[in-house]
Amino acid sequence: RINGLKDQNDVKKIVFETSYIVFGLGDVYLGAPCAVPVDPRHRLITSKYNPARTFTTDGTVGIGGVYMCIYPRSSPGGYQIIGRSLPVWNTYLNNKSFKNDKPWLLRFFDQVRFYEVTEDELLEMRKGKKLIQIEEDQFDYAKYLTFLSENEHSINELQAKQKVAFDNEVLLWEQDDHNNVNQTKSEQEEEESKATTQNEVLKGRLVSAITGGRVLNVLVKLGQRVKLDEPLLVVEAMKMELTIYSELTGIVNAVYCEQGKMINTADI
Secondary structure, eight states: OTTOOSSHHHHHHHHHHOOEEEEEEOSSSTTOEEEEESSGGGOOOBOOOSSOEEEEOTTEEEEEBTEEEEOSSSEEEOSEEEEEOOOSBOTTOOOTTSOTTOSBOOOTTOEEOOOOOOHHHHHHHHTTSSOOOOOOOOOOHHHHHHHHHHTHHHHHHHHHHHHHHHHHHHHHHHHHHHHHHHHHHHHHHHHHHTHHHHHHHOOSOOOOOSSOEEEEEEOOOTTOEEOTTOEEEEEEETTEEEEEEOSSSEEOOOOOOOTTOEEOTTOO
């Protein structure tokens, strides 16, 4: 929708027609490519997850902004996932597709093309039983400039269409933010009305958030007995999972956070 496309098939068609040129390595780490479609008409625009995923399996292909990345190892990540591909990092150097005893597959200005395969075929390829198809070629910059000039009208037309779709999407985001602000105000008023009761109930040790983020999991219930250093909840922030532990042995008198809700530093 953000690109003005009709459906997922349009996205799929573009991904398989695209030749991505690598402009950077190590965008995440370990030789992860930062690549852009050679043809500007194939440059999809996407948002990134906020908060990001805490786990993305190796070989995942994602798009963030206009950049394509292949995750070399399992890691956190915020790019929009479009598929999974072959390994681009080879720790044990047991795949002959990796040259010159280097554990990373790609180099600057390499071009990457994707082809559709079944899940079973991909798993067989990932075992190293099939080599990656690599072809040597030259990138003629003069010819590329000619290509851009000859297709200037269609490129500008598509980019204008993308801008309209993007601007409309931003309006939807702003409306969602407005609704969330109103909801937050209501929640704050409700919390303020509970303040007196909360102060009366919480006669023990208050447990506050060490950082802002999203509550990934609440591990205790009201009335539960907990021990010193027992995990109470998990907060997702900055592509990490942070566990908050009990500072003493006691009983849970109140729980004021919910799974999936955003919290700020020092929230109770």
